[in-house]
Structure formats: structure tokens, C-alpha cells
Amino acid sequence: MEHLKLFWSRINIPKVITACESAHLWPELIFLYCHYEEWDNAALTVMERSETAFEHPSFKEIIVKVSNLEIYYKAINFYVNLHPSLLTDLLAVLIPRLDLPRVVRIFQKSDNLPLIKPFLISVLEKNNSIVNQAYHDLLIEEEDYKSLRSVIDAHDKFDHIGLAERLEKHDLLFFRQIAAIIYRKEKKWNKAIALLKTDKLWSDAIESAALSENTKVATELLTYFVETGNKECFVATLYACYHLIPYDVVLELAWLHNLGDLIKPYEISIAKENQAKLNEVYADLKKREAKERENEVDQETGAGAFGQRLLLTNGTGMNSSTASLGFQPTGAGFGNGGF
DSSP: OHHHHHHGGGSOHHHHHHHHHHHTOHHHHHHHHHHTTOHHHHHHHHHHTHHHHOOHHHHHHHHTTOSOTHHHHHHHHHHHHHOGGGHHHHHHHHGGGOOHHHHHHHHHHTTOGGGGHHHHHHTGGGOOHHHHHHHHHHHHHHTOHHHHHHHHHHOOOSOHHHHHHHHTTOSSHHHHHHHHHHHHHTTOHHHHHHHHHHTTOHHHHHHHHHHHTOHHHHHHHHHHHHHTTOHHHHHHHHHHTTTTSOHHHHHHHHHHTTOTTTTHHHHHHHHHHHHHHHHHHHHHHHHHHHHHHHHHHHHHHHHHHHHHHHHHHGGGOOOHHHHHHTOOOOHHHHHTTOO
């Protein structure tokens, strides 16, 4: 090795490579492959003779220079079998040229997905659907509902309905809540609210009804609270869905279930809004009346001025017949007797 380091530039490298192979001098062989720019052979030799030739730092430098991308996946399997603790470090240098879905499938098939959790986190920014779903699987298995909720909000490429159907059957309440949130994002309001009502997550149910901007959805939830005797949520729904629920429906429900006192603030608010609208209409009416009076005054003034102009125009004393003959009443013509 010392000889090669000193004289590698002055030797016949292919012949020395053959000699090193015959003598089983694997580190020396890898050294020559690298200086001969045979990166593919160097990487393969390291993996095949790892018991004597493997060094993680040098292998990382070699693997990023190979031309055959299939060697990447051989290297990944090699690390999984012999050096799993160094796998994440290897994947970090290979990210730019890896097929992410293929990598995920390799680990899913071998049931080693937890090994690459740091790698999955590092590539989440690419928002790949296969990567996202694999990370979701890990978080569900670990029952990490907080991270799952944050990653769903940040990265939207995955099977939304499939994940929601999976989570709504989960034993943990928090995962079922996430399922309802996904249904809400997909505008499946009835499905989301039904799931939230089952788990008695009233605040989320009311919020979902308000976000729906749907009168039917809000009215049905309000009716549900009245029928189940949940007066607090009835009032909260009136507040959150104020603009969605018809006034007559509120009055009817209050009358049928003796809730007159509870809807008093609501009625006062409605009365205030109606009065504000009446005031606005009245103010607009006054403006119109004032404008009409101004127009009438302008018309009267204009008519008088127009009549005065007619009087000045007719002040010459000429009648229509004289004007039609073309006579010009000039002083010169009459004075010279020319008529």
C-alpha cells in the first residue's frame, strides 16, 4: 500500500489491479480502482470484501461517485444486513439521486421501516405521497398523534380518505379526532360531525358546523343539542353558527323546548341588526329625497332661464315671413334709397 501511494501515477494500473486480485489484496485493489476512476468496481469490491476492506467514511466518498444507480440499492441492503446503525448516514449522502418510493418499498417489504425514520423526516419536505404514508404508518404504530396531526397539516399528498377511515377505528380518542379533522378538510361534514358526536367532542363538532357554511348542517347540530338536553352547546352553536341558522328555526325550537331565556341574547342581537338595517335604509331614503329636491330646484331654475333667452332672441321684431325672403335690415340699404 505504501508503494502504491507513492508511485500510483507511474505504474500500469490495470496490470497491478489484476495482480492485487490474484493476491487478494483488497484494500490495495480498492485504492487502485479509485485512482483509476473505476468507482463502480470500487464500491462493489468494498461490499464483497467488507470483512477486510470496509471503512464507512471512505465508502461514502466512493458511493456518491458511482454511475450505476443500482449499486445504491445494493449498498442500502448491505448496510441493512451488516451495518444498520450507519444506514441513516449513508442515506443522507444518497438522497439527491435516490428513488424515494423505491427505498420506502424496500424497507416496507423487509419490515424494517423504523430503521429509516430519520431519513423519512429529512425528505418530508419533498411532499412525496409514498414517503408521507410510510411516515404516517410509523407514527400510528408509535401512537404519536401530535406529530401525525402536524405532518398532516404540513404535507398534503397522501390518501386522505383512506387514512381517515383507518384512524376512525383506532382505539385512541386522539386519532379518531384526527380522522374527523381529515373528513372536515375533505368537506365531508356529516361524516366528521357524526364521528365527533360519538366521541362527545362538542367543541370540534360546533367548529365543523361553522366551517361548513351550510345551513342544513348547522341546523341539524343545533337540533341535536336541543333533543339531547345539552343547553350549553345549544347556546354555543347559536354563537358560532349565528349567520347560518334561520331565525324562525331558533324561535320554534325555543318555544317547543322552553328555552326562551337562553335565546334572549340571540334575540337581542337579531333585533339590533334589524334596527341597524332599518336605520341604514332610512338614511338612504333621506339622501334620495334630498337629492330629488335639489333636482327639482335645478329644473325650475333652468326652465326660467330658458324662457328669458327666447324673449331676447325675438327682440328684433322680424317675423318669419320677412326672414324667409332673405332681406337684411341694414342701415346702408335704406339710407341710399336702394329699395
